[in-house]
Amino acid sequence: MVILTNGTIITLVNLLTQECLDLSNGYSMDNTPVISYGCHYQANQQWTLFEQDSVGTWPVWSLINKATGSAMQLVDGPSPLIKGFQPAEDSAAAGQSWRLVSAEPDFELLMIQNTLTNTYATSLDDYVDGGRAIGGTTGNVETAQHRQLWRVTVVDAPL
Known part of the structure; x- marks a missing residue:
């Protein structure tokens, strides 16, 4: 069972593409695409x-x-994409607040829901920076598409 606490470091692998959630090229500039890319x-x-x-x-x-x-x-x-930005003081208003909605009892498979729009992080068919664009699309746990489901792995957790 996956247990998520403050400070936990995770990786997220898309169930459909088997690609990892990736900040393109590790760029720190605002507006850098978040993509799914080979793990x-x-x-x-x-x-x-x-x-x-x-x-x-x-x-x-x-x-x-x-x-x-x-x-x-x-x-x-019009085409809501997920990107990397410097953390905002009001992260909810800035679209930087997320719920990790469990799709399985063990919490290993989840959907990533944006609290500003109530949409879910989705691996799209559009390519950007060598990977698939990640956008916010409608959905719910009961009818989740594989492109909206992410397998979580804990890399490091606080003691």
């Missing part, structure tokens, strides 16, 4: 969880890239 498990494919709120069934987290310190952020708009 190599280096720091730009590792995400540190920082709990923002623990009210309700699923806590709300910031996902911070281990290589750069960039926060995973949904850029809302």
Whole structure:
């Protein structure tokens, strides 16, 4: 069973593509695409969880890239894509707040829900920076598409 706590470092592998959630090339510049890319498990494919709120069934987290310190952020708009930005003071308003919604009792398979839009991180068919773009699309746990499901692995956890 996977146990997620504040400061846990994880990797996320898309169930459909078998590619890892990756901050493209480990760039620290704002607006860097978050993509799904072949797993190599280096720091730009590792995400540190920082709990923002623990009210309700699923806590709300910031996902911070281990290589750069960039926060995973949904850029809302006509084609909502997920990119890396410097952490915002008001992370919820900035689209940097996420629920990791379990799709299995052991919490190893989950959906990544943005709290600003209530959409889910989805591996898209569009390519950017050598990997598949990740966008926010509608969905729910009961009818989850494989492109919206992510297998979580704990890389490191606080004692």
